[in-house]
Amino acid sequence: MLHQSLTVPAVSRAEVIAAFSYALDLTEGQPAGHSIRSCWIGMEIGRIIGLSSAEMGDLYYTLLLKDLGCSSNAARICELYEADDRAFKQGYKTVGTSLAATLHFVFSKTARGRPLRQRAAAIGNILRNGGAIAQEMIVSRCTRGADIARTLRFSDAVCDGIYHLDEHWDGSGRPERRQSEAIPLFSRIALLAQVVDVFHVHAGPSAALDEARRRSGVWLDPALVRALEQASAAPLFWTALSSPTIESRVVRLAPHETERHLDEEYLDCIADAFGSVIDAKSPFTAGHSTRVGKLSERMAAGFGMDRGRTRWLRRAAVLHDIGKLGVSSTILEKPGSLDEQEWSEMRAHAVHTRAILGRIGALAGLADVAAAHHERLDGAGYPLALGASAISRETRIITACDHYDALVSDRPYRAALSQSEALRIMTDAVGTAIDGDCLELLKRSVDA
Known part of the structure; x- marks a missing residue:
């Protein structure tokens, strides 16, 4: 079996947040490192305009976490525009500022490939209710992002910077139609940095x-x-954006007086915050990560694991589905069976989970355990088709808890099952997908 060290190395908040920002890039359909590069761009602008050290600290986390609420509108985009949310978001960021360009993009992407009547109905809804729809989705995104930032104990300046990201200088933005200097400075810098990175990568x-x-x-x-313009005249500005060391450069930019090494409590806080980001991706997964985390922790204690180990396992369980931020909501919300290509994308979420958690020094030990939650004892699982001997007890616990919570929750393709129905299905899978010892303890845990 695989065993991971539970020792948490000294690690800074900047290192962990920078690594988790790759999950936000996935959700926005942006190339990996978008948030990192935006941070580099924005910090250079902050340096040029002479921000204080404290202001630079707040700007730094506004830039890295500007998309913290981005998963909250994914399912709604899929529903309203009948389009892949990630591709829609990515394409929209390259659209010009004119109304004509916006309308052309929306009409060309809405319900593309659907029957004419269905497409006309979707476009008609956008024409009638476009303003209200845009306001609803941006308010959802901004509010969610600011709220999660507060749970991570960031300042009001950071939370406000995230909330007002989509305001425009001329007052045409949202959520409050603020204009010019009424828009928080960090929001203005973050929006500019975002535009620059998108178009730099694009062209x-x-x-x-x-x-x-x-x-x-x-x-x-x-x-x-x-x-x-002044910052970009320096030769290092553009070459740094394309450098493979950009992440380490950005981590080193974190102002020292706002930085600290993380304790166990704050690592729990970060895991829970990104668990909220994961669960906001689909209305069918609301609370799933938290429930799987709590049930896994209870089972770990039932197996006699000490407090440190159960705490470590709970983080892995909360974060097991972080790779689903890279899966289109058209797949996550599909009411019917997935085709081969859709299944391929769905299975890739385990690979994304491994890649994201593997970047984080303090949490890298969780990566293999969390990413293996769809492996099976009979070797027919994914992504690596591991056999029973290679699947740790920690993973077996998460697998059982994940399986159980999915069965007793509503899904697009079926209603929630009763506890007895779920346990019967899992009993039938003992020895192939479900560990028997884990199932017996699960039964006692859910009745506790």
Whole structure:
């Protein structure tokens, strides 16, 4: 069996948050490292305009966590536009600022490939209710992001910066139609940094600068665009964005006076916060990560594991589905059976989980345990088709808890099953997918 060290190495908050930001990139359909690169861009702008050390600290976490609420509107985008939420979000960020460009994008993407009548109905709904729809989704995203930032004990300045990310300099943005300097400075910098990274990745430095200039005075603060021009004149500015060391560079940018090594309590807090991000991806998974975490912790204690080990396992259980942030909501919300391509994307969520958690020094030991929750004792699981001898007890616990909670919860393709029905199905899978000892303890745990 695989066994992981439970010793938590000294690690900074910046290192952990930077690593988790890759999960937010997945949800937004952005190339890996978008949040990291946006942080580099925004911090250079902050340096040019002379922000204080304390302000730079708040700006730093606003930039890394600007998309903290991004999973909350994924299912709604899928429902309203009948489109892949990740592709829709990615494409929308390259659309120009004019109403004509926005409408062309929305109409070209809404219900594409659907029967004409179905497509016309979806587009008609957007035409009639587009403003209300946009307001609803942005308020949901911004509120969720700011609320999670508060649970992570960030300052009001960081929370406000995240909440007002989608405000525009000319007052055309949301959620409050704020204008010019009424928009928090960190929000203005974060939006500019986001635009620059999207267009830099899309078409290079010149395109990024041209787009920032085009949006100056419309979406973007003209003074900040001038600061960007000054910052980007340094040779290191663009080469750093393409460097394989960009993440370590950004971690080193964290102002020391706002930094600290993490204790066990705060690591729990981070795991729970990103568990909330995971569960917000679909209305069918609300609370799933928390429930699997609590039940896994209870079972670990039942197996006689000490407090440190049960705490460690709970984090792995809470984060086991973080890779689902990279799965389209068209798949997660599908009421029928998945086709082969959809199953391939769904199975990839375990690979994403391994990649995200493997980046985090303090949590890297969780990666193999959490990512293996769809492995089976008979070797027919995924992503690695491990055999029973390679599947740890910790993973077997998470697998049993995940399986149970999924069965007793509503899913797009069926209603929730009763406890007795769920346990009967799991009993039939003992020795193939479910560990017998885990099932017996699960039965006692859910009755406790």
